Structure formats: C-alpha cells, structure tokens
Amino acid sequence: MVTFTVEDQEGNRQTIEAPDDMGLSLMEILKASEYPVLATCGGMALCATCHVEILDGQDELGDATDAELDQLENLPEYFPTSRLACQIRISPLLEGAVIKLRGEDN
Amino acid sequence: MITTDICIIGAGPVGLFAVFEAGLLKMRCHLIDYLPQVGGQLSEIYPQKPIYDIPGYPEIKAQELVDNLMDQIKPFKPTFTLGERVDHLAKQDDGSFIITTNDNTQVHAQVIVIAGGLGVFEPRKPVLENLDHFEGKGVAYMVKNPETFRNKKVVLAGGGDSALDWTIFLANVAERVTLVHRNETFRGAPDSAAKVFDLANNGKIDLILSANLKELNGNGKLSSIKLESKNKEELIIDTDYLIPLFGLSPKLGPIANWGLNIDKNAIEVDTRDYSTGVDRIYAIGDINTYPGKLKLILCGFHEAAIMMHSAFKYVYPDQKLSFKYTTVNGVNAF
Numbered sequence A: 001m002v003t004f005t006v007e008d009q010e011g012n013r014q015t016i017e018a019p020d021d022m023g024l025s026l027m028e029i030l031k032a033s034e035y036p037v038l039a040t041c042g043g044m045a046l047c048a049t050c051h052v053e054i055l056d057g058q059d060e061l062g063d064a065t066d067a068e069l070d071q072l073e074n075l076p077e078y079f080p081t082s083r084l085a086c087q088i089r090i091s092p093l094l095e096g097a098v099i100k101l102r103g104e105d106n
Numbered sequence B: 001m002i003t004t005d006i007c008i009i010g011a012g013p014v015g016l017f018a019v020f021e022a023g024l025l026k027m028r029c030h031l032i033d034y035l036p037q038v039g040g041q042l043s044e045i046y047p048q049k050p051i052y053d054i055p056g057y058p059e060i061k062a063q064e065l066v067d068n069l070m071d072q073i074k075p076f077k078p079t080f081t082l083g084e085r086v087d088h089l090a091k092q093d094d095g096s097f098i099i100t101t102n103d104n105t106q107v108h109a110q111v112i113v114i115a116g117g118l119g120v121f122e123p124r125k126p127v128l129e130n131l132d133h134f135e136g137k138g139v140a141y142m143v144k145n146p147e148t149f150r151n152k153k154v155v156l157a158g159g160g161d162s163a164l165d166w167t168i169f170l171a172n173v174a175e176r177v178t179l180v181h182r183n184e185t186f187r188g189a190p191d192s193a194a195k196v197f198d199l200a201n202n203g204k205i206d207l208i209l210s211a212n213l214k215e216l217n218g219n220g221k222l223s224s225i226k227l228e229s230k231n232k233e234e235l236i237i238d239t240d241y242l243i244p245l246f247g248l249s250p251k252l253g254p255i256a257n258w259g260l261n262i263d264k265n266a267i268e269v270d271t272r273d274y275s276t277g278v279d280r281i282y283a284i285g286d287i288n289t290y291p292g293k294l295k296l297i298l299c300g301f302h303e304a305a306i307m308m309h310s311a312f313k314y315v316y317p318d319q320k321l322s323f324k325y326t327t328v329n330g331v332n333a334f
Helices: A026-032 A066-072 B013-024 B040-044 B062-076 B161-170 B190-201 B253-257 B297-315
Strands: A002-007 A013-018 A051-056 A082-084 A098-101 B002-009 B029-033 B079-082 B086-091 B097-101 B106-114 B120-123 B153-157 B176-180 B206-208 B211-217 B224-229 B234-238 B241-244 B248-251 B266-268 B281-283
Touching (some): A066 A082, B002 B013, B002 B079, B002 B297, B013 B029, B013 B040, B013 B062, B013 B297, B040 B062, B086 B253, B120 B253, B176 B211, B211 B234
Parallel strands (some): A002 A098, B002 B029, B029 B079, B153 B176, B176 B206
Antiparallel strands (some): A002 A013, A051 A082, B086 B097, B097 B106
16 A cells, blocks of 8 residues: 545645555546546546646656646646646555646536 | 437437437437537547447447447438537427527427537636636637638647647638747647748747747737746737637536536436436436446447437327337338
8 A cells, every 4th residue: 555645626635545556547546535537538648637746756756758748738737747647556656745636627 | 490309419429329229210310519520539539549348349449439430320311510519408388499509509309318428628728817808809719710810810829739730720821820839849740840840930920939828918809918938028919819729628518507417527317218307308428427327438328229219209209119120120211
C-alpha cells in the first residue's frame, strides 16, 4: 500500500491509501474515492479531464510525458507541475506525494 | 420544422445503432449532435484506437465501428442535425414533443431518446473576466462558416492541431490572422506547425508566441485584445474576432433542466425499458444509470433494442408489436 494526499478544487486535503500491486492508475483511485474526475477517454491520455498538479513528489514521479503534454497544451491553463492522473501508476513512487485536482467537473 | 417518429439526441455509437432497432420496427429517426460529425467520442477523441469488446469483432478501430454503424443504418434513411445543441423540449397536447436547438432548428417527434454519452462536448474557455460579454459578439469557439471571417481581422488562440489548421485555412480568407500561443513551439502536427511558421516568416500571418490572452475590450462588440507575454509585457491588438481553440470538454448541458432524475451527471432509468421518469423520454448508453450499470458500447446497444420496442406504442398506438428476427425477415429499407 502507498499513502498520499489529495487536495480537491476547494483546497480540502485528504490522505488516501491505495494498493500498489494491482496495476491501477491515480485516475482510477481518484474516481473510486468519489472525486469529481470525468476521465472522459477512460485513461488513454486523450482528453485531459484528469489533469492534476503534483504539489509535492514531482522529483519521484517525473514530468509529464509527451502524450500528456499533447493534451495539456490544449488546455487554457497548465503548469510545470501538471500531469494527467491516468498516466500515473499507483506505485511506491507516490508515497508521501501531494496531488491537487485541476480537472474540470460538471 | 423537421417531423420524425423518434428524435435521438446524440449521434455516438449507441444513438446510431438505435436507428437500426427503430428501423426494424418501421420507426423513422432524426439525430442531433453538438459535434460537427457523427460518432461521438469515438470519432472526436480516439478514432484510431482499437476497441476489443464489440461482439463479433476481436479488434476494431473506433472510427471503423462508427463507419460500419453508418452503413448498417443506411436502409432506414436517418436524418441529422449536426453542430447544434438541443436547448428546449416542449411537450405538446397530444404527448409529442417539439425540440429546439441553439440555432433554432425545430424537430417534431413522438418520442425522445437521449443517447448523449457524457453530455455535450463544449469548447474549453479561457479564463477571462468579461468573456461571456463578447460571446457571439466577436468571440467564437468554432469556425462553423469560414465566410463569416472574410476580410475581417481574426485572432486565434491555442497550440493544438485545430488552432494550427484554422490559422492556415483562415490566412487565405481573413484580412489579417494572428495566432497567439503560450509556448515557443507547437505540439500539433509537425507539417502544420512548419506551415504556420512559413506563413509568419512570409508576413502572411502574425504569430505571437510565449503570450497569453489577458483582457478583451470593445463597446458592445469585440474591438481589441490585450495580451501578456511571459516576461509580463503587454500588447494590444485590434481585432474583429477572437477564436479560442483549447479543445472540448463534456458537460451535461441543458439536459440537466428537463425535469429528469439525475444522479452524478447520469439520468436514472427504469431497466425494464430504459424510460426516464418523463413519459416518452428514454435514455440509453453512457448517459443513463441504474443498479449494475456498465458504461460499455455493447450495453448501450442492448439498451437501444429494448428501448425501441417500448417506444413502438407511442409511434403506432393502434398496432400490436410482434417481435421478429432479421434472419427471418431481412432488413426492409424505407
């Protein structure tokens, strides 16, 4: 299990514990935790509705990949710390990270 | 006014297959979709991605599935209104509906089927204070008719393929085209990016890189835009139009106001026939919810078949419905 912190659009923080051996993505865990993540494309890095910012832990998790940047570039606003949650595997690298939700909800 | 038996809102895979199921029962369909093409998210978001869980197809590309569905429903001559959003439903005394779009297209139908997927794909809007003030008065989120921009000054904003493609296209139409992009480089198709740099180098367009939209100005109609560069320098450009192209994002949209029971952005339905709480309105595919719901295309197909058999009584109130197999009766075109 890994433990990390999620900050919602209103700034409320919650600690989340997730299994790191089931091949899940951060997007899937956020949805399962009832966060308003649309994930329109289902996890193919094709829609950017699971946009998050890595407030803490970016050194471990790394920068956005090319596929993510292709989508982030389309957004009116993104940041050097931006990632797509669907492209982040739940792994020990997430331990202690702080994730801020940026994706749009309805 | 367009008259039809069934009006299907949403022309994604499930809306398209619903035409087939309706056609077998001799019911005609008209489809409305806010996207300019059929296929819903399959065509809009992942046309080249393979899908592996369509029965009978070990693997099929999303766009190929859409093309096949269009072939399959051809005998039933569906009609389409694309690029328009359904805004109002008005119930008539005889129980039928008049559906009105944002462009004032009207459809008279006996039954409404909402196959709206994740909702309406709305353009993402830049965060600008008085943006709504200029919408339709200089700010446009899509190029519906390029002639609108003939001999006008146009500013496009964005760095994706559509920003590049429209910049190239409008360079030959508008009086002056300016493309504003927040970075130094483009991630869109390399060919298009090269062409945009060529146009800029040859003085055919103005290319402003490393800059963001900051402020819109005008008296009733857009007349100028203030930009801010990365090093906080400001620049004002006179323009007739601003076209921000930051991609699309699904929103539930006007569906939320039609008196249906909505749970977490989905319409609650009765699984006996996928009817909503409102008489003659059904919801199928990703837009509906019920205990055990799976958002799969194949589940939407199943829902379409059952739903159309239920809707038959509204279109042919005096006839008795008899269930028939296509293997026995074939597909009898209209």
